[in-house]
Amino acid sequence: MPITIEQLDEIALTEEEYEQIVTLLGREPNNLELGLFGALWSEHCGYKHSKPLLGILPTKSPNILIPLGEENAGAIDIGDGQAIVMKIESHNHPSAIEPFQGAATGIGGIVRDILAMGAKPIALLNSLRFGSSDNERQSYLQNGIVNGISWYGNCIGIPNIGGEIVHSESYDENPLVNAMCVGLVETNAIMRASASGSGDLLILVGADTGRDGIHGASGLASQSFEADQELRTTVQVGNPFLEKVLINACLEVIAKHKDSISGVQDLGAAGLTSAVMECANKGNFGVVLNLDKVPRRENNMTPYEVMLSESQERMLFLVKNGMESPIIDIFKKWDLTSQIIGEITNTGIAEIYENGTLQANVKISNLVDAPQYKLKGIKPNRQYIIQGVAMHVTPLPNIKPSAILEKLLASPNIRSKKSVYRQYDHQVQNRTILTPGQADASILSLPKGKKGIALSVDGNGRMTEADPFVGGAISVAEACRNLSCVGAEPIAITDCLNFGNPKKLDIYYQLEECIKGIAHACEILETPVVSGNVSLFNESRGSAIHPTPIIGALGMISNIENRVSMGWKNPDDIIVLLGSTLQSSQPDSLAGSEVQNLLTNKIAGKPSINLILEKSVQELVRNFSQRQLINSAHDCSKGGMAITLAESSLLSNLGVHIHNDIPERWDACLFGETQSRIVISCSPEKLSEITSAAENVNVPYDVIGKVLGTNDFVIEGYIEQSIENMKSFWDTS
Amino acid sequence: MRIGIVVFPGTWSDEDCHMAFSEVLGVETTYVWHKDTDLSDIDCVVLPGGFSYGDYLRTGAIARFSPVMESVLRFGKSGKPVIGICNGFQILCESGLLPGVLMRNDCLEFRCEWTNLRVETNNTIFSNKAENDQILKIPVSHGEGRFFIDNYELEELEMNKQILFRYSSSTGDIRSSDNPNGSLNNIAGITNKEGNVLGMMPHPERACKKILGSDDGLIILESIINSLKV
Numbered sequence: 010m011p012i013t014i015e016q017l018d019e020i021a022l023t024e025e026e027y028e029q030i031v032t033l034l035g036r037e038p039n040n041l042e043l044g045l046f047g048a049l050w051s052e053h054c055g056y057k058h059s060k061p062l063l064g065i066l067p068t069k070s071p072n073i074l075i076p077l078g079e080e081n082a083g084a085i086d087i088g089d090g091q092a093i094v095m096k097i098e099s100h101n102h103p104s105a106i107e108p109f110q111g112a113a114t115g116i117g118g119i120v121r122d123i124l125a126m127g128a129k130p131i132a133l134l135n136s137l138r139f140g141s142s143d144n145e146r147q148s149y150l151q152n153g154i155v156n157g158i159s160w161y162g163n164c165i166g167i168p169n170i171g172g173e174i175v176h177s178e179s180y181d182e183n184p185l186v187n188a189m190c191v192g193l194v195e196t197n198a199i200m201r202a203s204a205s206g207s208g209d210l211l212i213l214v215g216a217d218t219g220r221d222g223i224h225g226a227s228g229l230a231s232q233s234f235e236a237d238q239e240l241r242t243t244v245q246v247g248n249p250f251l252e253k254v255l256i257n258a259c260l261e262v263i264a265k266h267k268d269s270i271s272g273v274q275d276l277g278a279a280g281l282t283s284a285v286m287e288c289a290n291k292g293n294f295g296v297v298l299n300l301d302k303v304p305r306r307e308n309n310m311t312p313y314e315v316m317l318s319e320s321q322e323r324m325l326f327l328v329k330n331g332m333e334s335p336i337i338d339i340f341k342k343w344d345l346t347s348q349i350i351g352e353i354t355n356t357g358i359a360e361i362y363e364n365g366t367l368q369a370n371v372k373i374s375n376l377v378d379a380p381q382y383k384l385k386g387i388k389p390n391r392q393y394i395i396q397g398v399a400m401h402v403t404p405l406p407n408i409k410p411s412a413i414l415e416k417l418l419a420s421p422n423i424r425s426k427k428s429v430y431r432q433y434d435h436q437v438q439n440r441t442i443l444t445p446g447q448a449d450a451s452i453l454s455l456p457k458g459k460k461g462i463a464l465s466v467d468g469n470g471r472m473t474e475a476d477p478f479v480g481g482a483i484s485v486a487e488a489c490r491n492l493s494c495v496g497a498e499p500i501a502i503t504d505c506l507n508f509g510n511p512k513k514l515d516i517y518y519q520l521e522e523c524i525k526g527i528a529h530a531c532e533i534l535e536t537p538v539v540s541g542n543v544s545l546f547n548e549s550r551g552s553a554i555h556p557t558p559i560i561g562a563l564g565m566i567s568n569i570e571n572r573v574s575m576g577w578k579n580p581d582d583i584i585v586l587l588g589s590t591l592q593s594s595q596p597d598s599l600a601g602s603e604v605q606n607l608l609t610n611k612i613a614g615k616p617s618i619n620l621i622l623e624k625s626v627q628e629l630v631r632n633f634s635q636r637q638l639i640n641s642a643h644d645c646s647k648g649g650m651a652i653t654l655a656e657s658s659l660l661s662n663l664g665v666h667i668h669n670d671i672p673e674r675w676d677a678c679l680f681g682e683t684q685s686r687i688v689i690s691c692s693p694e695k696l697s698e699i700t701s702a703a704e705n706v707n708v709p710y711d712v713i714g715k716v717l718g719t720n721d722f723v724i725e726g727y728i729e730q731s732i733e734n735m736k737s738f739w740d741t742s
Numbered sequence: 743m744r745i746g747i748v749v750f751p752g753t754w755s756d757e758d759c760h761m762a763f764s765e766v767l768g769v770e771t772t773y774v775w776h777k778d779t780d781l782s783d784i785d786c787v788v789l790p791g792g793f794s795y796g797d798y799l800r801t802g803a804i805a806r807f808s809p810v811m812e813s814v815l816r817f818g819k820s821g822k823p824v825i826g827i828c829n830g831f832q833i834l835c836e837s838g839l840l841p842g843v844l845m846r847n848d849c850l851e852f853r854c855e856w857t858n859l860r861v862e863t864n865n866t867i868f869s870n871k872a873e874n875d876q877i878l879k880i881p882v883s884h885g886e887g888r889f890f891i892d893n894y895e896l897e898e899l900e901m902n903k904q905i906l907f908r909y910s911s912s913t914g915d916i917r918s919s920d921n922p923n924g925s926l927n928n929i930a931g932i933t934n935k936e937g938n939v940l941g942m943m944p945h946p947e948r949a950c951k952k953i954l955g956s957d958d959g960l961i962i963l964e965s966i967i968n969s970l971k972v
Contacts, residue, residue, distance in 0.1 A: 164793045166754025250796025439758045
């Protein structure tokens with residue numbers, strides 16, 4: 010064959026795939042055609058290894074308007090003729106190479122996914138993973154990523170309302186940047202990324218097309234990093250001002266001319282190639298593209314470069330023939346360049362011309378239907394080793410509980426994230442009711458009535474490394490628990506699956522098990538998956554990151570006045586632990602925990618979750634907030650119950666007194682991470698209503714102490730702290 | 743009475759200002775496109791926050807050349823009320839309607855957080871609904887809000903009582919720890935000498951409902967409405 014392995018490597022295709030392409034075409038592809046296949050058959054665009062597995066995720070519920078996989082993002086009916094559109098996406102590989110622009114364009118990209126649905130972007134969230142090493146490269150990556158998010162997000166006027174940051178040496182070489190965007194749209198104005206018929210015009214609007222980001226999808230996002238590879242040219246460069254104008258212009262066009270528009274599509278991974286082919290493929294249409302019409306940033310660009318450029322801030326509109334001029338006028342009003350670059354046909358074939366010369370001629374279904382691989386995964390050896398550790402025989406820590414508390418409060422995974430979120434505008438658009446740091450989830454008010462939505466993003470790589478099925482389920486449960494704590498009912502999730510190289514059977518096993526765990530939790534918690542993204546090949550020098558599923562969860566709250574935050578409210582309020590009792594704490598709860606990380610720097614034991622109990626606990630706490638029985642709620646998460654109590658005190662400057670009912674394994678009781686637990690506080694006269702409601706639904710609980718009017722933080726017999734002292738460890742901003 | 747909110751490309755506080763004036767306070771409010779020049783039916787001009795033209799050059803430096811700004815200059819010089827918020831303050835300084843400059847925050851980072859503002863005088867059209875020394879809880883959200891001016895002009899500002907708001911503690915102490923951006927003398931908002939043009943970095947339109955964390959911003963907006971009624 011005339012093609013070299015090196016050429017195929019550059020676009021991440023195998024020899025077998027090349028042979029398949031030759032068979033499909035009945036001839037050798039030319040360079041441009043091969044580039045199109047390389048992009049669309051990349052793992053990033055084609056989901057070659059993940060698509061067969063993602064099929065098991067539950068996707069339906071009565072309020073799902075657009076399910077997983079059908080459009081750029083899923084849509085959920087929230088009543089009153091409105092829908093929420095949401096999606097989470099990774100930008101890990103670009104951020105590892107050029108953290109500032111990588112993270113910034115990650116924001117830009119996910120926003121355009123939401124915009125393509127016709128929705129007004131109303132919230133951003135992000136989930137970040139950084140290394141734990143204290144070196145120059147780590148601070149370069151962290152500062153670059155946070156600054157990039159701040160720079161791009163603040164400029165485009167979308168509040169950045171929540172997120173999480175976890176540090177682990179597992180991410181030293183491969184940070185994770187998962188960005189989530191949420192949009193609001195009238196249900197009768199939802200746009201689709203499809204053509205309505207032959208003759209539809211393709212209008213490209215926004216930035217000129219340059220040479221940036223070529224091979225972003227195939228070369229960058231679908232392979233592992235090798236040492237000393239120069240990849241910066243594959244990273245895109247963002248222009249948030251242009252994005253902001255594009256958002257305004259697109260929303261104005263959709264508001265005024267939605268009946269003239271057949272479809273809207275963003276240009277993301279694989280640029281024009283992916284945008285055009287995906288649109289045309291729905292309805293089995295064909296397309297004629299005239300590349301000489303594409304406005305360019307640079308001279309002498311080849312058709313290959315134009316088709317594969319990942320220049321940012323571009324959108325594609327499919328408009329009914331003859332209806333285009335008022336639309337183009339609106340783009341002109343906003344000083345945006347727009348150009349008709351082609352037309353939909355009924356041939357099923359992509360015909361790409363440059364100056365009248367045919368450059369590529371490929372059946373679109375061949376391009377879009379990437380091969381799919383179902384492997385048989387093998388349980389990793391390290392998982393046997395991790396789970397083989399008998400936690401009940403591990404010794405008690407030889408450090409005092411008070412000292413552990415201090416160390417945990419100061420640890421990068423638990424300490425206050427104020428220094429990060431104060432760099433993000435979380436208030437613009439005047440909807441943000443609960444802000445970062447106040448509660449387990451953020452709440453946005455909606456234009457109609459007293460209802461609101463709650464949003465949370467969560468994931469747990471350590472637990473997933475210990476047990477991918479359980480870790481997947483825990484990630485869903487915890488994201489939903491955050492919503493329930495503020496009083497919102499979880500109704501849908503979006504997921505971003507960050508894994509290593511799926512061609513390795515142990516990684517494939519983790520991916521498959523994790524998806525099963527997510528699916529199982531979604532079934533039980535009744536939260537269908539509406540959208541998502543898979544980021545594979547998160548490896549460097551042969552070693553994979555912890556498998557890291559990130560779950561973005563959406564909840565509804567019928568009356569935002571009933572929202573619950575996590576700080577204590579009044580001295581003498583009673584503190585109740587829901588979901589377990591102090592005495593029932595087991596050393597198994599230390600598996601994958603933050604305290605285990607702190608004290609041993611290892612993962613050992615088998616984490617577990619009882620999803621039936623999880624559901625009951627969440628329903629119960631929502632019931633309490635609806636009936637206004639509780640004054641605070643905060644789930645037990647990283648660092649366990651002691652950290653939950655400490656955070657509620659740190660936010661309110663009110664101390665606690667917890668009575669001594671601590672079992673012998675105080676480490677598990679204070680710092681273990683048993684799932685499905687929420688600490689609530691209530692006024693004394695509400696206590697009996699709360700305990701009888703818990704008994705009625707068989708949720709275990711424990712009345713563990715009370716809120717103090719002083720600064721004393723006391724867990725009798727174990728911890729005596731002052732809030733000031735705890736703050737000196739926790740808040741270093 | 744009609745409030746005109748100017749929209750530049752890159753503006754993002756326009757809708758929030760609209761919400762505060764129109765939905766919350768029930769005043770007729772309209773948007774003014776940056777290419778328009780007719781302000782004849784406007785009684786108060788609002789230059790809202792955002793990143794006009796991306797602020798890639800210097801904040802507000804391009805926006806001041808927008809066609810609408812010539813009209814805003816005339817409008818302001820004729821004694822009618824103009825309020826510039828955040829990016830609007832930066833544009834007012836660039837255009838010469840207000841003295842001084844807004845530099846990069848001294849922490850070199852963007853800051854979005856609640857601040858307390860001490861009202862230095864209630865003898866203006868922007869503060870007549872406030873008490874002297876009243877504390878208003880209003881958030882900031884900017885990367886370049888550090889007010890700076892030379893000593894001579896600073897003395898003039900102080901002497902003419904042009905300093906309307908200072909960042910303070912919740913009890914009204916002026917301390918550097920309450921200053922989110924390193925502004926000279928904790929200055930958060932100033933007026934022109936005539937008192938009809940206000941520039942402030944904090945966002946009163948965001949503090950327009952208790953459920954958003956504070957409704958203290960309404961005191962400023964209601965003061966404007968109050969003065970227009972007279």
